[in-house]
Amino acid sequence: MALTAVRPAADITPAPGLDPVGATPMMAQYIEIKAANPDCLLFYRMGDFYELFFADAEIASRALGIVLTKRGKHAGSEIPMCGVPVERSDDYLNRLIALGHRVAVCEQTEDPAEAKKRGPKSVVRREVVRLVTPGTITEDRLLDPARANLLLAIGRRKTGEGAVAYGLAAVDISTGRFSLSEVPAGDLAGAIARHDPREIVLSEAIHADPALTRIWQESRAAIVPLAQAELEPAAAERRLREQYGVSTLDGFGQFTRAEIAAAGAALLYIARTQLAARPPLAIPTREDPGATLAIDAATRANLELTRTLSGERTGSLLATIDRTVTANGARLLAEHLAGPLTNLEAIARRHEAVAHLVENGPLRAGLRDALARAPDLARALSRTGLGRAGPRDLAAIRDGLAAAADLEARLSAVPDLPEDLVRLAGHLEQVDADLIATLTAALADELPLSRRDGGFVRPGYHPEIDEARILGQDSRKVIAALQARYAEQTGCRTLRIKHNNLLGYFIEVPQSIGEACLKGLQSEFVHRQTMVDAMRFTSVELGALESKISGAADRALALEAAVFDDLTARILAGAETIAEVAEALAGLDVAASHAELAVELDWRRPVVDDSLSFVVVGGRHPVVEAALRRAGEPFIANDCDLSGDTRGRIRLITGPNMGGKSTFLRQNALIAVLAQMGAFVPAAEARIGRIDRLFSRVGAADDLARGQSTFMVEMVETAAILNQATRRSLVILDEIGRGTATFDGLSIAWACLEHLHEVNACRALFATHFHELTALGDRLARLENATLKVAEHRDGVVFLHEVVPGIAERSYGLQVARLAGLPGSVVARAGSILKSLEKAERGRPARARIDDLPLFAALAPPPPPEPPPEDPLGALLDAIDPDALTPREALDALYRLKRQRAGRG
Template sequence: MVRTAVRTAPETLPTASLDPAGATPMMAQYIEIKAANPDCLLFYRMGDFYELFFGDAEIASRALGIVLTKRGRHGGAEIPMCGVPVDRADDYLSRLIALGNRVAVCEQTEDPAEAKRRGPKSVVRREVVRLVTPGTITEDRLLDPASANLLLAIGRRKTGEGATAYGLAAIDISTGRFSLSEVSGGDLAGAIARHDPREIVLSEAIHADPALARIWQESRAAIVPLAQAELEPAAAERRVREQYGVSTLDGFGNFTRAEIQAAGTGLLYIARTQLAARAPLSVPTREEAGSTLAIDAATRANLELTRTLSGERTGSLLDTIDRTVTANGARLLAERLAGPLTDLGRIAERHETVAYLAEDHALRRAIRETLARAPDLARALSRVGLGRSGPRDLAAIRDGLMAAAGLGAVLIQAGTVTAELAAIAEALGAADPDLADTLQRALADELPLSRRDGGFVRAGYSEEVDEARLLGQDSRKVVAALQARYAEETGCRTLRIKHNNLLGYFIEVPQSVGEACLKGLQREFVHRQTMVDAMRFTSVELGDLERKISGASERALALESAIFEELAGRIVEQSSKTAQVAEALAAIDVAASNAELAVELDWRRPEVDDSLAFAIIGGRHPVVEAALRRAGEPFIANDCDLSGETRGRIRLITGPNMGGKSTFLRQNALIAVLAQMGAFVPAASARIGRVDRLFSRVGAADDLARGQSTFMVEMVETAAILNQATRRSLVILDEIGRGTATFDGLSIAWACLEHLHEANACRALFATHFHELTALGDRLARLDNATLKVAEHRDGVVFLHEVVPGIAERSYGLQVARLAGLPASVVTRAGAILKSLEKAERGRPARAKIDDLPLFAALAPPPPPEPPAEDPLATLLDAIDPDALTPREALDALYQLKRERAEKR
């Protein structure tokens, strides 16, 4: 299913309703092929153009900004048409795919000359050779080199407890990556956000589940539901077995039913889009539950890990830390940042490698210089496996293997290295060295884009190719000699022997001397064509020469094509070993990148252990520090200790806006992410007890499309944190409750803080402007207060961005408003109003203090209200019956009430 609806103008017909009856043969063919691919835009090959008709043409015209024209009529209406040149099709495809469209590429599979032999009304045979969708792209020009292009397939099953588990199959056919995992329903959105797929394929039943509707609405990926009948468990397992030619999946691992269903769904979709081509996928690997740091979608967005809130890579954490020199390494770095580890052994291995390379400058430099010459080996290998490669892909594999051999030599020369580097060195040596040597000898220095262009086999590699080429080169000399002889014999110095695709070789003379040339000939010329200013002839001798030349060129191209197939076949045979080399190149690139980053920015090795510690000395925000460095300004480092069992597990932070609270919160979360992905961190030192889940509620945003206000979004995200955070989790919360009325917000923030302390018992940073909450520092055992230092100067304020123990006395809102540029009259008026409100507040009876209320864990129903004290005046009034009183008695009653009133005063 395509998410872009087909819209047609009133005077046109939608393609789905077209009847081929009555159409021209060519248009009847188009309608038939389109009917077989109703959910795709059809690129219909006509000569040097891909043409689109009817509704497809209107969609493409709007999306690509190209002219919409007309071609004939059908069903009484004009046929809309637009087209794109074949040699620029990739540019247009990329734009269509970026908008979520799917494109069926229909090629001519027959020589037009063959069609003509069948009859004057015969149409050239055409077939759809592939479907291009966002998640199944393989062409370099359509792909982002630094980003994976994932297709995510989803399956599900019921667990023994009655809950639902979802299987995820993450497939990148541009590199062959294939991984499986299973998550609970509550973690599905976070897992999808971690993979960041371009396209999601799933059953119609899963797609129609109302509990998941919000996930599909929020996804940036194209969503493709498939019929449930095609995704039965038995069929899914059979597809996986057939993909790898095995009778059982036991040798691959212990997969769940949901994971197998997801794998089968992904393979079914790939088979449909790739048609005859078989995607060369690696053996699926299984990610164990809990093997990566769980980060939900909201937290990923808030922390801007791989892209900013506006969707850009520039300005994200990934952009700040990326020092990789290969495309494959850049993709692996993004993958590791998206899924930090929880396995302490693997984290320590990565840190050890970074430390080793950071210390050995010469080795790191040699590695990076060698890697800089390595092309994208993984994607070139995938294109060869799919049969879509060209000579430059073979050269990429050659250069990648040669770079791997060079790196292996560098690591061997280095001697004792870390366990990770030793494993990388072993993988680099897995490829057949003869393959790189053969490719080096076979491929020329200058290579064409397509093998159809020929000329990519190096001279001297094949005697047959050299002979065919020599004949072609010599024939050009023969043609020149024949032209000179004909010119001399005819006496026509302007005689030329030319060539075009229609006539082949021919003799051309100016019209003014054509007859004279004919009279002067000593041999027979055959007249071919008379032009306005020229006459064309041929001869038996020229015809014989043309046949020799044509045969030589075709033979040379056929021989080169055979050599290409032979080389590609050898590469496919070695594909599993070459894939290991590609993975090793990416891994060492990431390690060297992290080491380069650590040396360049003075980042330090963190200690990640199994405790509940969180002690950061001199921590810094990597992205903010980079921005300040570019501006020539320093970053103020701050400590953060959430390690205490008795104090300090939760840090309540008060202070002014612009004081740095949000930066402080985020930087500590980012330090945890960097540490567990295996990188060094921006701090003087860091000890972090392994974090299992990371939660962030920072900033304000609404979701008007779903009718959710800023406060509703805030509460939804806060609810997810309070319901899921564990003792090992790290939580950062900023300004909870500020989106509603003051007392409502204060009450919610207070209750959330107590819940984090008593129920979740997690490590947390809680920033607030509700200064009343600071009183909880005396009552919650593991809560400490901290504030951001501020210096007042005259009527202004200087933010020192330094976190210190204590409580903020003021929020400095007026000073921030003045800095923001509010009119002076508004700031002055606000100051007067503030003084008035503060005075009124001081004049009210004292309200109940936080100290008077029980803690979260001890909350009980409120006691019944006490009856009001008896009022003497009310008693006297109740005893008086005005209708029974004489004037004298009424006057006495009035005096008595006045005496009671005076005594009460």
């Protein structure tokens, strides 16, 4: 399978003429391995460096800013080369992965000494041990601890009448998460945006579909198309069965063909990138359709839920509300925010858990203190299952389980816990105390990063390791102790134990007493050599000691490796339970985070029910309020009521720029998101009827990369809203129609407002500068007008940021222009032009223009055209046949026409 990325930072292709014929043995080996991994940068291990050659070296040199050198020649040309130290390779890998590259890590799999035995020109065996790709990394130093590292695979099936549905398999091998879902074609972009994957795997056919081109262009993820022949449905199901060692998938639930196809594609890609390693994935769970609030990609971007429009986490809603103290909790919080719930019972359970922790401050503080001591249990467990764990990962599992035991003890002492906290505490009860004790006894206080470094087993845990260490570290003391004992036994104070490369360790005594020593200890000493002035002996004990000393370091490492393998096996035996504990820790962290936030910022519990209510009292924008608080300024809270069946389902908001319209619109959308994700909200009170879809069209930007203007982008996003919004949806629209000519924009905004009212019948906030639209408040039953209060002061204005019923009298554009620093002459000239335009408009007020047009609600065919007014002159002309008139008759006809005209005059 060719792992071809659609959008890598640079195309990776072998340099022309890479033929192993004529190459040195080492370079021939490199070319052969590179040919098997053509679409990856090849990290080729040579001693303490990973070297890159040919095109790979040129790409890596530019990407990493490292020196490009040369090494020999191939096919008559010098070979470009660059390299990175093995001990710092993770840093370089991180940079390459961030740029969209994939890297094949090629290690030496043979001792150089063994290679030499095959001949002086033999090359050390090397093999690619793994492919490092954006969606399959597991190393802590390459991962963002607060962000899930998802690989998203996509499958497709026909649903009848030409329609298709897409299956999504979201896999995070750094934690073992595995979920499946299916969405209709229209929701695919929104589903991808919700998962926010690092890498997307799909068939070549799906990738080549013209209808989906825009999705791939907009995605931040690396895109990897796979050959269709490798993604047969039967093969996909077989991979799933083999992954979990089952003969049927019935026990996992009912999956659609598209979901199974996506799961199979994900497992295929993971197998190809991880090679021999098999990640311990959780049993796939199926997300029910409609279980989460549908938010399309444009709305997510407009509302800046998890990142700002510039792509930064800082300044987003997620960064503002995050009070988690664990990495696993931070990732779960982001997942909850990306997919707020629609199930009322589940939402209520989350709110109840948060409320309990808000009211019980000591419990909340104790939980957060214990959680802060819990390392990233989920990722440490995943690395253990992949065989990539180090001693610190084992310690992380130990400390995570110990924190879980502490949390369970705290929760068990609290009566009347809410259902969610009871459920989470139940998972913590499964902690294996014996495993914690074993890991505590086995692991030293100071731990190396890699098991290969040794020294991680605690002294006293394994006697043979202690002995080997003593021999390796204190061999002189051991030899001196043996020498003293032999000297005492023989009575020879000049007895010495020495060492040379020929004999190794030996006992040496003066020749004058050598025979006496030999006679006295014949059973122990064996004569080795007689010198002019000395005799040399050995003993069985000394020979055994020499063997131990010479292999002490290697033996200590081997014994520690065995201990490591034993500890790993014990951990993996309880992997399923440990994974549940990790999930429980994350759930507790999120609930405690929401509670801490609510107490800190005075957020209140919302009511989410099955009505069509939307009442927010004293609502605030969480991100803007946080920014104002840092500046020492207050935030002006505002109410919002979109609940009425007769009035107010749509609020039409007018007012000046800088008055706060966009802030008001966004804050109500964010309050709805927070409420349905299970958090408290920045408001004095909130009652929200369950929302199924959230749409936001706020702000404008060109999309020149796709050849779309500001207005085109605006219309595309507005079209999606009008085509998909339901009665349960919440729609936020700001300045529709402002990107085109005034009357074009006014007519589009007018028609959109009527469509929302009559067809979508949804709850909506509609901000506009077209004051003419406010007259619709008397004609659309469920529409109410609101405006932002402004206080005029001398030649300027003060924006009060207060939303009140009514209509804005002016737009105050000139005042805003003056505040922005436009030259005074420009502002003055604009003022005179504005007066002229307003004077011309007074004879045709907005009320008359609105009344002249029927409502969109009528949806009736246009009336027949009215008959034209009588035209006597036209009738006379129609009666004349010029070709049949004589000159005299033509002159008479002309006189008749003149008389007729004179008579009309």
